[in-house]
Amino acid sequence: MNLLEVRNLDKSFGGLQAVKQVSLDVAKGEILGILGPNGAGKTTLYNLLTGFLKPDRGEVRLEGQSLIGVPPHKVVGMGVARTFQLCRPFVGMSVLENVVVGSLGPRVPPVNLEERARHLLDQVGLAAKADTAAELLSYGDQRRLEIARALATEPRLLLLDEPFAGLGSGEIAALSTLIRDLHQRQGLTIMLIEHKLREFMQLVQRVVAIDFGQVIAEGTPEEIVKSPKVIEAYIGRQDEEHAA
Numbered sequence: 125m126n127l128l129e130v131r132n133l134d135k136s137f138g139g140l141q142a143v144k145q146v147s148l149d150v151a152k153g154e155i156l157g158i159l160g161p162n163g164a165g166k167t168t169l170y171n172l173l174t175g176f177l178k179p180d181r182g183e184v185r186l187e188g189q190s191l192i193g194v195p196p197h198k199v200v201g202m203g204v205a206r207t208f209q210l211c212r213p214f215v216g217m218s219v220l221e222n223v224v225v226g227s228l229g230p231r232v233p234p235v236n237l238e239e240r241a242r243h244l245l246d247q248v249g250l251a252a253k254a255d256t257a258a259e260l261l262s263y264g265d266q267r268r269l270e271i272a273r274a275l276a277t278e279p280r281l282l283l284l285d286e287p288f289a290g291l292g293s294g295e296i297a298a299l300s301t302l303i304r305d306l307h308q309r310q311g312l313t314i315m316l317i318e319h320k321l322r323e324f325m326q327l328v329q330r331v332v333a334i335d336f337g338q339v340i341a342e343g344t345p346e347e348i349v350k351s352p353k354v355i356e357a358y359i360g361r362q363d364e365e366h367a368a
């Protein structure tokens with residue numbers, strides 16, 4: 125069975141239909157890429173999957189269980205964790221405390237939480253900064269902290285929203301390695317939104333491309349980069365932006 129099933133999802137904001145009849149599946153253990161230009165509806169889709177927004181129509185099921193109307197903290201409790209496009213560390217807490225807080229939920233037995241948190245910080249390469257105030261971290265380190273905090277909830281499905289945004293090439297390479305490791309070695313199921321195309325295409329197994337809220341193509345990275353609709357919607361327009 126698929127871990128996640130999305131069927132005919134619709135979401136409008138006033139007159140703007142941000143998500144239109146979106147259906148997709150995420151298989152257990154898969155890393156699925158969501159591709160689309162700015163404003164395509166990618167973050168709105170994540171918000172619909174994680175209880176931050178309620179769809180106008182459609183269904184979202186995690187191993188057969190509906191997530192519609194389930195509030196965000198309960199979605200996390202069911203095993204779906206996300207990171208945000210803009211990092212949101214808990215200010216006034218250390219890096220370690222931020223991760224411990226992430227583990228306070230129904231999925232994690234409340235023992236050895238600090239040890240677990242240290243292990244996760246080690247995994248994301250932040251062990252040396254465990255006692256630093258979270259708001260003092262560099263942007264790249266905040267991204268790692270976001271991921272550690274999401275992992276602390278013991279997710280079955282991890283949703284990453286532009287994890288490479290604002291990072292330098294060294295940081296992107298390190299974070300790519302971490303994401304690959306989470307997927308390949310730890311078998312985590314991941315959805316990835318990312319504009320850094322080269323790294324994105326190397327990481328994901330399958331891509332769902334969306335434009336104006338609708339799925340326009342679906343396939344392997346090799347198929348997607350050849351899709352005329354994707355080239356027109358995404359790559360073509362991006363080139364225009366770069367030329368401008």
Ligand SMILES: Nc1ncnc2c1ncn2[C@@H]1O[C@H](COP(=O)(O)OP(=O)(O)O)[C@@H](O)[C@H]1O
Pocket residue numbers: 137140142160161162163164165166167168169
């Ligand atoms: N809370 C909201 N209220 C009104 N419009 C929104 C809201 N969230 C997103 N939108 C609009 O929906 C469209 C899709 O946005 P978004 O999902 O953030 O796109 P993406 O993440 O693909 O860049 C955009 O036109 C955006 O302005």
Ligand SMILES: [Mg+2]
Pocket residue numbers: 166167168209
């Ligand atoms: Mg977005």
